[in-house]
Amino acid sequence: MSHAALNPLVRRFxxxxxxxxxxxxxxxxxxxxxxxxxxxxxxxxxxxxxxQCCLLVEGFLCRYKYLSDGKRQIMAFYVPGDIPxxxxxxxxxxxxxxxxxxxxxxxxxxxxxxGNLIDQNPRIGNAFWRDTLIDASTFREWIVSxxxxxxxxxxxxxxxxxxxxxxxxxxxxxxxxxxxITQGEIGDATGLSTVHVNRSIMELRKEGLIxxxxxxxxxxxxxxxxEAAKFDPTYLHLTGERRGGNGxxxxxxxxxxx
Amino acid sequence: MSHAALNPLVRRFxxxxxxxxxxxxxxxxxxxxxxxxxxxxxxxxxxxxxxQCCLLVEGFLCRYKYLSDGKRQIMAFYVPGDIPxxxxxxxxxxxxxxxxxxxxxxxxxxxxxxGNLIDQNPRIGNAFWRDTLIDASTFREWIVSxxxxxxxxxxxxxxxxxxxxxxxxxxxxxxxxxxxITQGEIGDATGLSTVHVNRSIMELRKEGLIxxxxxxxxxxxxxxxxEAAKFDPTYLHLTGERRGGNGxxxxxxxxxxx
DNA sequence: CGAAGGCTTGATAGACCTCAAACACAGTGG
DNA sequence: CCACTGTGTTTGAGGTCTATCAAGCCTTCG
Numbered sequence: 001m002s003h004a005a006l007n008p009l010v011r012r013f014x015x016x017x018x019x020x021x022x023x024x025x026x027x028x029x030x031x032x033x034x035x036x037x038x039x040x041x042x043x044x045x046x047x048x049x050x051x052q053c054c055l056l057v058e059g060f061l062c063r064y065k066y067l068s069d070g071k072r073q074i075m076a077f078y079v080p081g082d083i084p085x086x087x088x089x090x091x092x093x094x095x096x097x098x099x100x101x102x103x104x105x106x107x108x109x110x111x112x113x114x115g116n117l118i119d120q121n122p123r124i125g126n127a128f129w130r131d132t133l134i135d136a137s138t139f140r141e142w143i144v145s146x147x148x149x150x151x152x153x154x155x156x157x158x159x160x161x162x163x164x165x166x167x168x169x170x171x172x173x174x175x176x177x178x179x180x181i182t183q184g185e186i187g188d189a190t191g192l193s194t195v196h197v198n199r200s201i202m203e204l205r206k207e208g209l210i211x212x213x214x215x216x217x218x219x220x221x222x223x224x225x226x227e228a229a230k231f232d233p234t235y236l237h238l239t240g241e242r243r244g245g246n247g248x249x250x251x252x253x254x255x256x257x258x
Numbered sequence: 259m260s261h262a263a264l265n266p267l268v269r270r271f272x273x274x275x276x277x278x279x280x281x282x283x284x285x286x287x288x289x290x291x292x293x294x295x296x297x298x299x300x301x302x303x304x305x306x307x308x309x310q311c312c313l314l315v316e317g318f319l320c321r322y323k324y325l326s327d328g329k330r331q332i333m334a335f336y337v338p339g340d341i342p343x344x345x346x347x348x349x350x351x352x353x354x355x356x357x358x359x360x361x362x363x364x365x366x367x368x369x370x371x372x373g374n375l376i377d378q379n380p381r382i383g384n385a386f387w388r389d390t391l392i393d394a395s396t397f398r399e400w401i402v403s404x405x406x407x408x409x410x411x412x413x414x415x416x417x418x419x420x421x422x423x424x425x426x427x428x429x430x431x432x433x434x435x436x437x438x439i440t441q442g443e444i445g446d447a448t449g450l451s452t453v454h455v456n457r458s459i460m461e462l463r464k465e466g467l468i469x470x471x472x473x474x475x476x477x478x479x480x481x482x483x484x485e486a487a488k489f490d491p492t493y494l495h496l497t498g499e500r501r502g503g504n505g506x507x508x509x510x511x512x513x514x515x516x
Numbered sequence: 517c518g519a520a521g522g523c524t525t526g527a528t529a530g531a532c533c534t535c536a537a538a539c540a541c542a543g544t545g546g
Numbered sequence: 547c548c549a550c551t552g553t554g555t556t557t558g559a560g561g562t563c564t565a566t567c568a569a570g571c572c573t574t575c576g
Contacts, residue, residue: 065402068488073402087395090388095395095493119380129387130348136390137345137353139397144323144331146404147449151564182522191405193565198524214573230326235353409532440554451533456556 005034005057005107008169012081015168016127023121030117032107043085043098043106050088052108056080059104060180064188065096074189076138077101077162077181081169086132089114102180134237141235146191149230151200154190156229159210161236163219168238179217204228263292263315263365266427270339273426274385281379288375290365301343301356301364308346310366314338317362318438322446323354332447334396335359335420335439339427344390347372360438392495399493404449407488409458412448414487417468419494421477426496437475462486 006028013019013027034057037043044050046065061078075096078084084098089111100106118125138161145154159179166177181189187197204210209225211218219225226232264286271277271285292315295301302308304323319336333354336342342356347369358364376383396419403412417437424435439447445455462468467483469476477483484490 063398065398067402067406071406073406075398075401087391090384091391091395091495093492093495095495096398122377126348129390132387132394133345133348133390136394136397137349139394139401140321140323140333140354142401143333143397143404144325146401147447148325148329148331183524184522189405194522195524195566196564199564202524234351237349237351237353441556442554452555453534453557454532457532460556 003028003030003032003034003107005032005055005105006030008057008081009055009083012169013124013127016130017123023124026117026121027124030109031113032109034105034107037100037104037106039100039102039104041100043100044088044094045097046094048094049092050085050094050111052110053083053085053088053114054098055083055107055109057105057107059106060101061098061104061106062101062185062189063096063098072188073191074185075142076135077165077189079162079165079169079171083128083131084135086128101185137235137237142189151190151192151196152203153229154192155186155197155200156204156209156225157231158186158190159204159217159219160222160226160229160231160233163217163222164233164236164238168236175220175222176211176216176218178215179212180215261286261288261290261292261365263290263313263363264288266315266339267313267341270427271382271385274388275381281382284375284379285382288367289371290367292363292365295358295362295364297358297360297362299358299362301358302346302352303355304352306352307350308343308352308369310368311341311343311346311372312356313341313365313367315363315365317364318359319356319362319364320359320443320447321354321356330446331449332443333400334393335447337420337423337427337429341386341389342393344386359443395493395495409448409450409454410461411487412450413444413455413458414462414467414483415489416444416448417462417475417477418480418484418487418489418491421475421480422491422494422496426494433478433480434469434474434476436473437470438473 010019010024010027013023019027032055037059043054043061056078058080061082061084062074063076063078063084064072064074066072076084085094088094114128118128141157141161145157149157162179162181163172163177166172171177183197183201184194186192186201187194190197192200201210201212204225205212207228208220209228211220268277268282268285271281277285290313295317301312301319314336316338319340319342320332321334321336321342322330322332324330334342343352346352372386376386399415399419403415407415420437420439421430421435424430429435441455441459442452444450444459445452448455450458459468459470462483463470465486466478467486469478
């Protein structure tokens with residue numbers, strides 16, 4: 001009864017922990033309901049009390065909130081394999097919304113089924129928890145961007161992030177990838193006006209750091225873009241599972257922890 | 259063998275879930291090492307690989323990161339009862355630092371002990387997970403602040419947040435509370451210069467929304483401040499544990515979820 | 517072919533930053 | 547006991563980054 005829509009989830013886990021056959025089977029046996037959604041469709045909305053989570057199978061999603069003055073703040077973008085509303089397992093009321101930004105395929109998985117999966121497979125539960133922690137880590141990096149970086153590197157930073165996230169799930173093609181996010185949406189994500197987003201992109205282009213056309217982005221030289229945007233990928237924690245570990249990196253001076 | 263430093267943790271849990279005697283005992287039996295730290299002391303630092311978590315018992319902490327240009331971005335403030343580095347249970351390398359902002363008392367709990375506690379008390383594990391999700395929710399709200407609010411309401415919003423967080427752990431006194439955060443630190447948190455923070459605070463004062471002096475803050479009329487800062491406390495999820503629940507709030511139009 | 521959405525560019529305005537300096541207050545040492 | 551120092555707050559003036567308003571252009575699509 002396993003559903004192909006669950007493959008991205010298995011693939012994602014396998015980049016982090018090695019799944020046993022039983023674990024793999026447990027995931028693939030999750031009950032799912034797959035839906036094909038148009039662009040700009042809300043999946044969950046502020047105030048909702050979801051009873052299921054959604055796994056993005058194909059497409060792009062964003063997490064956003066509207067303010068009383070009509071401005072929209074996008075707080076994250078998601079790529080296939082992500083489960084952006086995993087948080088609804090433990091938090092009852094949504095304080096923001098999730099929506100597609102292009103036509104997308106999502107798989108809905110009931111909370112009950114996820115709860116059982118986690119109860120019976122603690123390692124999977126930990127991987128889910130870890131996933132939400134990396135989400136949080138990305139939020140923190142956006143705080144840094146919005147608080148401390150200028151428009152130019154804010155946008156460069158976002159492009160680096162998207163590239164690495166897509167690369168991690170095998171959705172890049174060499175140094176280029178689908179980037180169907182409009183300049184208006186980039187503005188909503190970076191806290192900039194569309195006009196200024198455009199001017200900053202023009203600059204990034206002029207520097208030869210990005211090639212952006214027709215929903216596709218190419219990064220001729222990732223190192224140079226990372227340097228320009230002061231991008232450090234540590235916060236994405238792409239390198240795999242934590243295991244034990246109490247070593248400390250050498251520091252110039254010790255912190256108070258022993 | 260139970261240590262008084264763990265009481266804030268028990269108290270915190272009890273505002274969320276009702277603990278059984280066994281659960282309470284399990285928490286109070288956690289091995290801890292308590293430390294009294296001076297102001298501006300790093301607890302964990304970017305690059306560290308912690309083998310323990312820290313519970314804030316008394317004082318104030320912040321989460322921050324330095325940028326290459328010397329700017330500091332503060333990403334969160336913490337109050338007694340918080341365990342800001344719970345994430346280190348599942349994420350090996352710290353991508354930012356934690357520090358005291360005033361002299362503080364913290365209790366260090368080894369990862370091993372926390373892991374055992376969680377394994378043997380799934381409800382406690384879930385409460386911890388939920389805690390990190392609320393942390394993430396707060397990060398998202400900061401993204402909204404930095405991306406979409408002006409200086410005036412950004413600062414007002416922060417003050418509302420601090421007030422409610424302190425009130426939830428019983429550290430307010432009527433409508434006033436200890437607020438030992440300097441204007442420079444507020445600037446590092448809100449992405450504003452010290453000068454502009456000061457000017458905005460002056461305005462908030464002039465409007466009679468806050469009284470701020472000698473490390474103490476009073477909010478004469480919380481409703482009015484919330485209104486001015488467009489503050490909605492939903493994101494703090496102070497109302498307690500999620501349980502089952504699949505109801506949906508009435509919405510004007512349905513989202514795609516069934 | 518007209519409409520709609522997205523991209524691009526120019527001009528003006530405003531929010532916020534930087535530099536600078538004065539003031540207040542607590543802690544330190546002679 | 548009183549300078550002295552350091553940290554934090556406050557205020558002024560000028561400059562910059564980014565927003566807003568406006569308009570033209572391009573592509574897609576019914």
